[in-house]
Amino acid sequence: MFESLSDKLKRTLKNLRGEGVLRPEHVDAALREIRLALLEADVNYKVAKDFIARVREKALGQEVWQELKPAEQVVKIVYDELVELLGGTSSRLVFTRQAPNVVMVVGLQGSGKTTSTGKIALWLAKNEERKPLLVSTDVYRPAAREQLKVIAKATGQAIFDLPESNDPVLLAREAVRHARDYGYDTLLIDTAGRLHIDDQLMEELVQIKTETRPVEILFVADAMTGQDAVRSAEEFHRRVGITGVILTKMDGDARGGAALSIKQVTGQPVKFVGVGEKYDALEPFYPDRIAQRILGMGDVLSLIEEV
Amino acid sequence: SATRESLSEKLDSVFQGRKQIDAELLDELEEALIAADIGVPTTLEILDRVRRGIARQQINDLAALKEAIKRELLEILRAAERNGVASETSVPDDIRPYVMMIVGVNGVGKTTTIGKLAHRIKAEGNDVLICAADTFRAAATDQLAIWAERTGVPLIQQRQGTDPAAVLFDALKAAKARGTDVLIVDTAGRLHTKSNLMAELEKMRRVAGREVEGAPHETLLVIDAVTGQNGLEQARQFLKTAGVTGIVLTKLDGTAKGGIAVAIAKELKLPIRYAGIGEKIDDLVVFDPEQYVNDLFE
Numbered sequence: 066m067f068e069s070l071s072d073k074l075k076r077t078l079k080n081l082r083g084e085g086v087l088r089p090e091h092v093d094a095a096l097r098e099i100r101l102a103l104l105e106a107d108v109n110y111k112v113a114k115d116f117i118a119r120v121r122e123k124a125l126g127q128e129v130w131q132e133l134k135p136a137e138q139v140v141k142i143v144y145d146e147l148v149e150l151l152g153g154t155s156s157r158l159v160f161t162r163q164a165p166n167v168v169m170v171v172g173l174q175g176s177g178k179t180t181s182t183g184k185i186a187l188w189l190a191k192n193e194e195r196k197p198l199l200v201s202t203d204v205y206r207p208a209a210r211e212q213l214k215v216i217a218k219a220t221g222q223a224i225f226d227l228p229e230s231n232d233p234v235l236l237a238r239e240a241v242r243h244a245r246d247y248g249y250d251t252l253l254i255d256t257a258g259r260l261h262i263d264d265q266l267m268e269e270l271v272q273i274k275t276e277t278r279p280v281e282i283l284f285v286a287d288a289m290t291g292q293d294a295v296r297s298a299e300e301f302h303r304r305v306g307i308t309g310v311i312l313t314k315m316d317g318d319a320r321g322g323a324a325l326s327i328k329q330v331t332g333q334p335v336k337f338v339g340v341g342e343k344y345d346a347l348e349p350f351y352p353d354r355i356a357q358r359i360l361g362m363g364d365v366l367s368l369i370e371e372v
Numbered sequence: 373s374a375t376r377e378s379l380s381e382k383l384d385s386v387f388q389g390r391k392q393i394d395a396e397l398l399d400e401l402e403e404a405l406i407a408a409d410i411g412v413p414t415t416l417e418i419l420d421r422v423r424r425g426i427a428r429q430q431i432n433d434l435a436a437l438k439e440a441i442k443r444e445l446l447e448i449l450r451a452a453e454r455n456g457v458a459s460e461t462s463v464p465d466d467i468r469p470y471v472m473m474i475v476g477v478n479g480v481g482k483t484t485t486i487g488k489l490a491h492r493i494k495a496e497g498n499d500v501l502i503c504a505a506d507t508f509r510a511a512a513t514d515q516l517a518i519w520a521e522r523t524g525v526p527l528i529q530q531r532q533g534t535d536p537a538a539v540l541f542d543a544l545k546a547a548k549a550r551g552t553d554v555l556i557v558d559t560a561g562r563l564h565t566k567s568n569l570m571a572e573l574e575k576m577r578r579v580a581g582r583e584v585e586g587a588p589h590e591t592l593l594v595i596d597a598v599t600g601q602n603g604l605e606q607a608r609q610f611l612k613t614a615g616v617t618g619i620v621l622t623k624l625d626g627t628a629k630g631g632i633a634v635a636i637a638k639e640l641k642l643p644i645r646y647a648g649i650g651e652k653i654d655d656l657v658v659f660d661p662e663q664y665v666n667d668l669f670e
């Protein structure tokens with residue numbers, strides 16, 4: 066239905082052949098299309114603006130390469146810059162030798178925290194030979210603790226609970242104790258969904274953090290998130306200091322431009338992507354893949370990769 | 373930083389200190405609308421009309437410009453509203469049970485909305501029954517059972533993994549036997565790109581229609597206010613396979629403006645029926661286009 070970005074760029078830049086260098090009028094015409102593509106992919110408008118300014122600087126005056134058509138050359142510059150901004154290579158969870166290592170999972174309502182908590186536990190048990198323990202501190206959402214219990218059972222992971230307690234901080238503290246006493250090297254703490262403007266609940270996260278001293282605080286973000294991603298991510302980061310991002314629901318057709326926005330405002334890398342509702346539907350994050358997806362142009366890239 | 377501003381703050385700062393309408397002002401307005409997730413095509417269209425109004429000297433000052441944008445947004449929402457179907461608040465007596473299906477992608481607030489809706493519709497003097505047709509997600513039924521208990525409304529459920537259409541069939545039978553006024557059906561979250569799961573919704577619709585004439589009478593698509601441009605494709609696909617009749621815009625208590633719902637209203641003429649403004653039982657209001665547009669500006 067939409068003309069693809071690569072077609073648009075080819076059209077925009079078709080007169081560029083035979084020129085010696087990339088000139089402002091050519092680059093600007095291409096960048097206008099790229100800006101629209103970024104906005105269509107839900108990259109925050111301000112992040113997109115800064116990004117375009119940076120790319121413009123890089124592109125201007127570059128010699129037109131022999132191997133590529135000018136349109137593809139601009140795309141390559143954009144793509145490389147995008148990969149760079151997304152963090153270059155994939156990042157992993159960082160653990161210390163002091164057990165138990167605590168991983169806190171935080172984010173807005175419905176983003177996929179509880180499911181991701183279960184997925185990470187399974188991932189760590191399967192791929193990193195760790196011995197995880199789960200705990201839910203979501204005392205608010207109906208059946209939230211039950212949900213994590215069902216997931217723990219389905220994935221064969223251990224879970225801690227104090228059914229008679231409704232105190233998130235106490236639950237987290239006792240879970241750490243339990244992990245230490247029973248030899249679990251990793252404690253995954255699921256937290257209730259909350260709005261970044263909910264002062265009281267944001268303070269609760271700070272308390273859980275102070276109490277448990279996590280090595281990782283993962284912000285779970287829905288790949289379908291739009292322009293507001295920068296605000297929630299920035300605020301979660303400001304209040305609790307996140308160390309990484311999990312981008313969920315990437316099995317759909319959302320472009321996932323929020324990943325760029327979040328990386329940009331927090332500086333923290335995306336560490337995993339969720340690609341389904343099943344508990345093994347978790348993958349490491351590869352910046353190049355999502356850069357292609359944001360630009361919506363695997364076609365041109367396969368060309369470029371040959372260069 | 374600028375990203376922390378709301379649309380209203382943004383618009384106010386756009387207008388502040390300006391005496392006249394210039395190109396820069398219009399650029400900033402474009403950014404403000406895009407920042408609300410209204411999307412590029414709808415935004416450009418609104419601004420196009422506004423530009424024409426300026427050229428024709430129908431819009432001469434900032435106040436008029438503000439009014440013109442409000443009017444454009446409101447017209448989109450009103451046009452969709454006129455296209456809307458019957459509402460459960462005025463159910464003809466001969467439709468019983470009035471069947472409402474709630475659909476949407478994962479985690480947007482379907483189950484919570486059902487809890488709130490049941491409460492609301494019951495308070496209007498109806499006998500309500502809830503059907504737990506999300507038999508997939510962990511503890512989905514337990515979650516809905518708690519909402520049913522909170523609202524004092526009966527629930528039809530089965531074991532996890534049961535065919536959702538079978539649970540629905542049970543619920544339809546029960547609703548008919550009990551003379552229930554309104555049956556509300558929860559469905560599992562599903563991405564609109566999963567054809568097997570979308571086909572499951574079609575099957576449920578068929579079952580409903582076979583048991584109760586005209587059912588489902590209303591199918592509400594739940595859209596999370598933080599949703600970006602993907603929301604439009606969600607709406608297109610759910611409209612196509614599930615016959616969506618209206619939108620519930622949830623999580624409007626956050627900072628996201630839910631502008632994608634405006635794009636949906638414009639593109640697909642789907643009315644926004646309700647707005648979710650929190651996690652409590654009373655946090656559901658009938659969507660008011662005027663108030664929504666004013667809130668974008670105040």
Ligand SMILES: Nc1nc2c(ncn2[C@@H]2O[C@H](COP(=O)(O)OP(=O)(O)OP(=O)(O)O)[C@@H](O)[C@H]2O)c(=O)[nH]1
Nearest residue numbers: 174175176177178179180258314339340341478479
């Ligand atoms: N398709 C898909 N669905 C996902 C993914 N991750 C989570 N979900 C679904 O998203 C919905 C919400 O997931 P939860 O794990 O309950 O989200 P949460 O953040 O814990 O929600 P709250 O606790 O209510 O804030 C569920 O239907 C999950 O099955 C994913 O990667 N892909």
Ligand SMILES: Nc1nc2c(ncn2[C@@H]2O[C@H](COP(=O)(O)OP(=O)(O)OP(=O)(O)O)[C@@H](O)[C@H]2O)c(=O)[nH]1
Nearest residue numbers: 174175478479480481482483484561623648649650
């Ligand atoms: N702040 C806020 N939170 C909401 C609102 N509506 C729902 N929620 C929260 O969003 C999360 C997801 O809600 P659910 O009702 O479980 O969503 P769902 O669409 O049924 O999710 P799945 O069945 O997993 O697809 C829960 O934590 C709810 O409390 C709202 O209007 N405002």
Ligand SMILES: [Mg+2]
Nearest residue numbers: 178179203209
């Ligand atoms: Mg949860």
Ligand SMILES: [Mg+2]
Nearest residue numbers: 482483506512
């Ligand atoms: Mg649900």
